[in-house]
Amino acid sequence: MHITQLNRECLLHLFSFLDKDSRKNLARTCPQLQDVFxxxxxxxxxxxxxxxxxxxxxxxxxxxxxxxxxxxxxxxxxxxxxxxxxxxxxxxxxxxxxxxxxxxxxxxxxDRWGSVPARFRHLSWVRPANKSQEPRPMPTIGLYGLEAVWFCVLPEEGYHCLQKALYTPNRNLHxxxxxxxxxxxxxxxxxxxxxxxxxxxxxxxxxxxxxxxxxxxxxxxxxxxxxxxxxxxxxxxxxxxxxxxxxxxxxxxxxxxxxxxxxxAEHSATMIPDQAPRSPPAPGQAVRKLLLR
The missing domain is CATH 3.80.10 (Leucine-rich repeat, LRR (right-handed beta-alpha superhelix))
Known part of the structure; x- marks a missing residue:
């Protein structure tokens, strides 16, 4: 019996006994095992x-x-x-x-992103290149409280590609x-x-x-x-x-x-914390101190 003839539950169980490197090496042998990986x-x-x-x-x-x-x-x-x-x-x-x-x-x-390109990650509205059409609403996808509304002029094809990237789940995320x-x-x-x-x-x-x-x-x-x-x-x-x-x-x-x-907090509060950087003395400062003495 070949290993690929096992059902998915058995393959997942077998993979669970391997370390990360072994899982990766085994996944390279065939697409089915790559899918399990x-x-x-x-x-x-x-x-x-x-x-x-x-x-x-x-x-x-x-x-x-x-x-x-x-x-x-x-x-x-x-x-x-x-x-x-x-x-x-x-x-x-x-x-x-x-x-x-x-x-x-x-x-x-x-990161809450999947396959969305980095240049699209701060857009809340996207409109196609045809300016006669109204801007199409997209989900607010700013990372931490998007304060401004951004617009991006995209070709019609590019808009649909972005929309598909936003709404299509991607399991192949490494x-x-x-x-x-x-x-x-x-x-x-x-x-x-x-x-x-x-x-x-x-x-x-x-x-x-x-x-x-x-x-x-x-x-x-x-x-x-x-x-x-x-x-x-x-x-x-x-x-x-x-x-x-x-x-x-x-x-x-x-x-x-x-x-x-x-x-x-073991020993944390009793350790010596970081000190502020000590600025080097200005040129001539040491000489002035010596003369004042």
Missing amino acids: EDPALWPLLHFRSLTELKKDNFLLSPALRSLSICWHSSRVQVCSIEDWLKSAFQRSICSRHESLVSDFLLQVC NSTGRCPNLESLTLSGCGHVTDDCLGRLLCSCLRLRTLRLENCARVTNRTLVAAAAHGRALQTLHVDFCRNVSAAGLRRLRAACPRLALR
């Missing part, structure tokens, strides 16, 4: 042990995603945790290779597109370049998020706690361990605002 039901859980895995095409982001974890345990995490103004040129070059990987990936999780509104658990460990803005946007998009675990995320501050109180409607557990820029005052305010939230 692209089934969102196969991808409710995603775990990444290094940042380079985020750049691969061996997984699928879809509304079926429930749990996501990115845990990077490397010596380079210590370099990422250094304040930017204290880094040497060599350290900055190390960070430049990966500093945007996690943030870009999380923005893909937040790691470059797709939003995961049903995400319930997110774990980030050693992600030193993740910012409050990125986490705030994720909290606004994933309204079913119940568990958020952050460990050794140097750029996470009290603003993430404020975003959790404002937008974490379903949030039940929040860990901010070894996040040095989270203060005791911010934790107290969050506990007061969300008394039912299971909050843990």
Whole structure:
């Protein structure tokens, strides 16, 4: 009996025992297995042990995603945790290779787009090239509260293509597109370049998020706690361990605002936070100080 003769449920069960690379390699053998690989039901859980895995095409982001974890345990995490103004040129070059990987990936999780081209993502009305026709209403598809109404003159054919892209579901969405509104658990460990803005946007998009675990995320501050109180409607557990820029005052305010939230902040409030950059002395300032003495 050939593997392709199995029904879809059996194939999904077999795929579930494989890691991401093995699933991708098996999917390359025939279109039927590729179709199983692209089934969102196969991808409710995603775990990444290094940042380079985020750049691969061996997984699928879809509304079926429930749990996501990115845990990077490397010596380079210590370099990422250094304040930017204290880094040497060599350290900055190390960070430049990966500093945007996690943030870009999380923005893909937040992305509510499928196959709509980027140049159409902020349009709320579209009209064909024939100006005698009235503008045709399209859904408001701005990302976060579109403040202005935009118009785009498109050929009649282009309008229908855009309309089809907006209303046709696309299952073949790999790691470059797709939003995961049903995400319930997110774990980030050693992600030193993740910012409050990125986490705030994720909290606004994933309204079913119940568990958020952050460990050794140097750029996470009290603003993430404020975003959790404002937008974490379903949030039940929040860990901010070894996040040095989270203060005791911010934790107290969050506990007061969300008394039912299971909050843990191991060593976060006791660590030394980032310091403001020290400007170098102006030319001649040291000489003047010496003369005044």
